[in-house]
Amino acid sequence: MITEKKFPMTAAGKAKLEEELEHLITVKRKEVVERIKIARDFGDLSENSEYDSAKEEQAFIEGRISSIEGMIRNALIIDESEFNTDEVQLGNTVTFKELPDGDEETYTIVGSAEANPIEGLISNDSPIAKGLIGCKKGDEVKINTPGGEMSVTILEIK
Numbered sequence: 001m002i003t004e005k006k007f008p009m010t011a012a013g014k015a016k017l018e019e020e021l022e023h024l025i026t027v028k029r030k031e032v033v034e035r036i037k038i039a040r041d042f043g044d045l046s047e048n049s050e051y052d053s054a055k056e057e058q059a060f061i062e063g064r065i066s067s068i069e070g071m072i073r074n075a076l077i078i079d080e081s082e083f084n085t086d087e088v089q090l091g092n093t094v095t096f097k098e099l100p101d102g103d104e105e106t107y108t109i110v111g112s113a114e115a116n117p118i119e120g121l122i123s124n125d126s127p128i129a130k131g132l133i134g135c136k137k138g139d140e141v142k143i144n145t146p147g148g149e150m151s152v153t154i155l156e157i158k
Contacts, residue, residue, distance in 0.1 A: 006076040008090055008111035008124065014075050017113060021068045024061055032058045071113040078111075085157045088132045090124045096132070096152040099140070104155065109133065 009017075032054055039051035078091045088094050088109065095106040107122045109132070115123035122129050131143030132154065139154050 004070070004074045006074050007071045007113040008076045008078055009071075009114045010078050010080060010091065010110065013110060013114035014072065014077060017068050017072055017075075021065065021072065024065050024068070028061050029058075029065070032061055075113075076111070087134055087136045088154070088157055090133070093158040094132055094154060095156040096141075096154050099151040099153060 035054040036051065036058065039048055039054050042048050042050055080091060083089070083091050085092065090109055090111065093106060093108040095104060097104050107117075107120050107128065109124050109129045110121045112123040112125055115121055115126070124130075124133065127145045128143055131141055132152075135141050135154055137154050137157055141152050141154065143150050143152060
């Protein structure tokens, strides 16, 4: 029997995915079906860019729905009451200073299903998270990233 991949996430992250799924099913799916109906009225489907575009969007939406359903079905909820701030782990918010220029950055390490670097949420599978996990406050860490090696000092773990 094949074991499906587990998706670690917070309860809030799961709720956010459930909201996205609901929106895709109740709003976006209906909108794209309507776009397809309208595009069919434009004539010859073999030369109809509106129809092609709507069908591509439909495929994307259905793929995202399937993906989210799988993540929710295989969610592994992180118990926030068990967070350890002695060393970096999944669920922690970590502030570090990049060496030598001193730029401070703060990220929360989450499962891949919740990752959104723009919001400061990085996947536990990312190079930065992998480099930080298991380290303690005050540790100087070398992290291999696609852009090259970076050195950081961990300032705070929450």
